Amino acid sequence: MNAVRSHAPFLVSLVALTAIATLPLFAGAGTRDVAFTLLSYAVLAAAWNFIGGFGGQFSLGNSAFVGFGAYATAWLLTATSVPPLAAILIAAAAVIPLAGLASFALFRLHGVYLSVGSLAMALAAVSWMENWTVTGASQGINISPDRSLPDQSIYLLTLGLALLSTLGAWFLTHSDFGLCLQAVRDDEEAATSVGVAAFATKTAAFALSATVTSAMGALIALRQMSIEPTSMFGISWTIKMIVMSVVGGIGTIWGPALGALVVYFGIEKQLEAYQDVATLITGLLLILVVRFMPFGLVDVLDRARRAILRKPADRARPQLLDVAPRSAE
Amino acid sequence: MSAETIVNGLLLGGVYGTVAIGLSLVFGVMRLVNLAHGELLILGAFISYTIVATLHVDPLVSALIVVPLVAVAAYPLQRYLLNALLVRGLEPPLVATFGLSLVLQALLLRFYSGDAKSLAAPYGDFGIPIGGLHVRAIYVIGSLIGLAIVGVLLLLLRRSRFGIALRASAADPETSGTFGIDVAHVYATTFAIAAAVASLGGIILGIAFSFTPSSGLAYLLKAFTIVVLGGLGSVTATLAAGVALGGIESVFASLFGGAYRDFCIYALFITLLAIRPQGLFGRRR
Numbered sequence: 001m002n003a004v005r006s007h008a009p010f011l012v013s014l015v016a017l018t019a020i021a022t023l024p025l026f027a028g029a030g031t032r033d034v035a036f037t038l039l040s041y042a043v044l045a046a047a048w049n050f051i052g053g054f055g056g057q058f059s060l061g062n063s064a065f066v067g068f069g070a071y072a073t074a075w076l077l078t079a080t081s082v083p084p085l086a087a088i089l090i091a092a093a094a095v096i097p098l099a100g101l102a103s104f105a106l107f108r109l110h111g112v113y114l115s116v117g118s119l120a121m122a123l124a125a126v127s128w129m130e131n132w133t134v135t136g137a138s139q140g141i142n143i144s145p146d147r148s149l150p151d152q153s154i155y156l157l158t159l160g161l162a163l164l165s166t167l168g169a170w171f172l173t174h175s176d177f178g179l180c181l182q183a184v185r186d187d188e189e190a191a192t193s194v195g196v197a198a199f200a201t202k203t204a205a206f207a208l209s210a211t212v213t214s215a216m217g218a219l220i221a222l223r224q225m226s227i228e229p230t231s232m233f234g235i236s237w238t239i240k241m242i243v244m245s246v247v248g249g250i251g252t253i254w255g256p257a258l259g260a261l262v263v264y265f266g267i268e269k270q271l272e273a274y275q276d277v278a279t280l281i282t283g284l285l286l287i288l289v290v291r292f293m294p295f296g297l298v299d300v301l302d303r304a305r306r307a308i309l310r311k312p313a314d315r316a317r318p319q320l321l322d323v324a325p326r327s328a329e
Numbered sequence: 330m331s332a333e334t335i336v337n338g339l340l341l342g343g344v345y346g347t348v349a350i351g352l353s354l355v356f357g358v359m360r361l362v363n364l365a366h367g368e369l370l371i372l373g374a375f376i377s378y379t380i381v382a383t384l385h386v387d388p389l390v391s392a393l394i395v396v397p398l399v400a401v402a403a404y405p406l407q408r409y410l411l412n413a414l415l416v417r418g419l420e421p422p423l424v425a426t427f428g429l430s431l432v433l434q435a436l437l438l439r440f441y442s443g444d445a446k447s448l449a450a451p452y453g454d455f456g457i458p459i460g461g462l463h464v465r466a467i468y469v470i471g472s473l474i475g476l477a478i479v480g481v482l483l484l485l486l487r488r489s490r491f492g493i494a495l496r497a498s499a500a501d502p503e504t505s506g507t508f509g510i511d512v513a514h515v516y517a518t519t520f521a522i523a524a525a526v527a528s529l530g531g532i533i534l535g536i537a538f539s540f541t542p543s544s545g546l547a548y549l550l551k552a553f554t555i556v557v558l559g560g561l562g563s564v565t566a567t568l569a570a571g572v573a574l575g576g577i578e579s580v581f582a583s584l585f586g587g588a589y590r591d592f593c594i595y596a597l598f599i600t601l602l603a604i605r606p607q608g609l610f611g612r613r614r
Contacts, residue, residue: 105599
């Protein structure tokens, strides 16, 4: 009973937000377009947060999984007669061995080496795809309209994925696996010494992140119908994921979604005609949040709520972005 | 694959090495990974572009204004933003430099648009014969400038009071502080020097190739590859690694075609990292 009560606020928020998010299904195509973009960013940021936030592995390579999902789906829909829904599932599953393979190189690395190594992987993927004739090189692939899904179905699937990724973050906050992952993040040596399989844990979280990202990439491809390497494999996806996660609150359940709302809907959408200004403001916001709000906007809101309700803080603050002071090397 | 291609590649590598020195210096002294390094480099090229257009001077002469300007702009970034974040671990300063790179890119896009620019110099497309090989003059000039920078930095690091303070701060910032070294100032000066060298490298690359506000990223990755190849703690090794990368790049380009050149460099980088997970970054302190 106690357990139910302590999770009630989360469940209520989740149901309420899901209900609100179904409204664009009945709205015009323009509104649905904005809602789809917002949800897709929330999903991508949440998926990055699995490995970057809960796992503390600051990946700069997640954009490659967006591209993988998009290309796998587009290729399946043009070269085979697989139905769209199956194509999405295949794209989401097929990325797992790839992420596992990448793990062998990446999780031998620590800290910034991992970040830079994953960035190199993402850039390698872009330059490979720009030349690979199987997927149309820099021309990309066009999905024929009769092979795609209706607008509303894609939106509904995206909403489902957003729901799944939120539950995923909830799982990583409360499950044993999530606890292991956070232990590896906070102190890998200590976690290993009490029996946590650090490499396997990180790899599993990375695969989870990759699967959700790839599925989202598949949905983006279905919606755009025409895809090419620079936009699908572009580093800008990773930039968005990280900016949104950090601004909202890294390693929290709602942080990435809040970040997506603020950064996409609050800044980018409102300054659509002035993209450079939007990027400028986003960059400044990122610097300000890192400097003055190390736990993101979620934490700021939480503290404000507690101050108003005069409640004491009841849980330890998330650890990332606030590691112990640098030890003398 | 001709000797000419390789010699040109090696000389271009000298320019890459120059660009990587700042990244290596900042990482070696402060353990800071500067993701905005590429943008600082491109910033140098763009400021030079403006000076060349208004004062009608040679791009290399414009360096006399560009380099101090970038250094002065970079100093407070480290002193008042990044220093405070360094004590909080690796990620916060990384994210902050990420934000800086976004801000710089956006500003460049605002003022210069996304069109490709290049710095016009009489020797820009000029070739000079060296031992019967046709070599691009700007590569030779760039490599010579790189050598000069290495010389100056070596003197600075080994012979000056600042050099002693820098090496002490790198080895143990806390103890250095108690001995009266202004570590915050040393860090900020190091960052300013790194940015200054990067901007000079940017001018040379701007003469050799066209550039846009988003050109920084590719150079950043090249610089990282060089730092991993060359190890930390030695500017000479960084320059040498740059030359090596230039050579490797030209061999890859002629073996696999220009299109796969970048892919090969990234693959090489990942392989290097996978073989030596701690990085080839020199001796561990």
